[in-house]
Amino acid sequence: MKLGILINEGPYTHQASDTAYLFAKAAVEKGHKIHRVFFYHDGVYNSNRLTEPPQDDRHIVNRWQKLAKDNQIDLVVCVAAALRRGIKDENLQEGFRISGLGQLIESGIQSDRLVTFGD
Amino acid sequence: MLHTVNKSPTERNALESCLKHLKKGCAVLLIEDGVYGALKGTVSTRMVEQALKNHPIYALYPDIEARGMQDRVIDGIKLVDYSGFVDLAVEHSSVQAWL
Amino acid sequence: MTEATGGIEMEEDTSGKVKKFLYVNRKAPYGTIYALESLEVVLIAAAFDQDVSLAFIDDGVYQVVKGQHTKGIDVKNFSPTFRALEGYDIEKLYVEKESMEARGLKEDDFIVPVKVVSAQEMADLMETQDVVLSF
Numbered sequence: 001m002k003l004g005i006l007i008n009e010g011p012y013t014h015q016a017s018d019t020a021y022l023f024a025k026a027a028v029e030k031g032h033k034i035h036r037v038f039f040y041h042d043g044v045y046n047s048n049r050l051t052e053p054p055q056d057d058r059h060i061v062n063r064w065q066k067l068a069k070d071n072q073i074d075l076v077v078c079v080a081a082a083l084r085r086g087i088k089d090e091n092l093q094e095g096f097r098i099s100g101l102g103q104l105i106e107s108g109i110q111s112d113r114l115v116t117f118g119d
Numbered sequence: 120m121l122h123t124v125n126k127s128p129t130e131r132n133a134l135e136s137c138l139k140h141l142k143k144g145c146a147v148l149l150i151e152d153g154v155y156g157a158l159k160g161t162v163s164t165r166m167v168e169q170a171l172k173n174h175p176i177y178a179l180y181p182d183i184e185a186r187g188m189q190d191r192v193i194d195g196i197k198l199v200d201y202s203g204f205v206d207l208a209v210e211h212s213s214v215q216a217w218l
Numbered sequence: 219m220t221e222a223t224g225g226i227e228m229e230e231d232t233s234g235k236v237k238k239f240l241y242v243n244r245k246a247p248y249g250t251i252y253a254l255e256s257l258e259v260v261l262i263a264a265a266f267d268q269d270v271s272l273a274f275i276d277d278g279v280y281q282v283v284k285g286q287h288t289k290g291i292d293v294k295n296f297s298p299t300f301r302a303l304e305g306y307d308i309e310k311l312y313v314e315k316e317s318m319e320a321r322g323l324k325e326d327d328f329i330v331p332v333k334v335v336s337a338q339e340m341a342d343l344m345e346t347q348d349v350v351l352s353f
Binding site for chain 1: 268349
């Protein structure tokens, strides 16, 4: 199946991004395709290349980057939410792209299931 | 429909609200802090046991274990891992998150 | 409403596919951004000609009450935008009766025409949807 994921919260403060990641990882391991992960509200912070978590903790931003690279997953950060929160091309981690809300709707249309992770 | 609940019933009314919106064939999956809704001996237990009579209720085991609640799960609540979560999402026609 | 939505970029052919989209609103306005930003999704969604419904449940019913004056808290009052939805052919706004009554509200407290439905009717509606977005 083709799955779409919506993430509404930023890394570390809420578990949303972790749960979504582990869900996505399980899905690809089972042979499903993740059509797109769309980051909205504070979820845009999951794309911030400047994050520097402690060495012995998971690196949420890089983890998404790797999963996306290994499985051709489209990581999209909402431009409106990003601008509000200061996420721009210059601090965007490689592997993520900034685009419009239409990408979320399109994911809802194209995916077989859209799963939301939030607060 | 698969309904996910990620907040504790003693923090927020998401679980209570969710359980009022279940139709025949719906299932509920408790994740993150929502797994506190899967426990025996709480003020929410009766509400959950009542719903369990008509709908399958699942809890994400890694979240239960992370919170040390392994020995307190209501009988009848099925434990799943992330792979099971994916299966549930695929099995049901759509997924609704009660945040 | 921010203008910087990046436009509508249809990178895949979505023409012809019509799905039922339900936007579930359960949070009050202004204390958090979810109400505002979910409305922004709805406005963008209007361009995709999908079958859109909005549900207001629990504290979400507070999003559509009249008389919101936000100058004192210095944030934009976005409630008038609900009135603009009709112009985008988004007319299916459902308010849950039990949530409304629990909060001492009546149908004429709302800024837009809404359909008041019971939790059971709301559950029926939810079950028919293809895509449910929660914020």
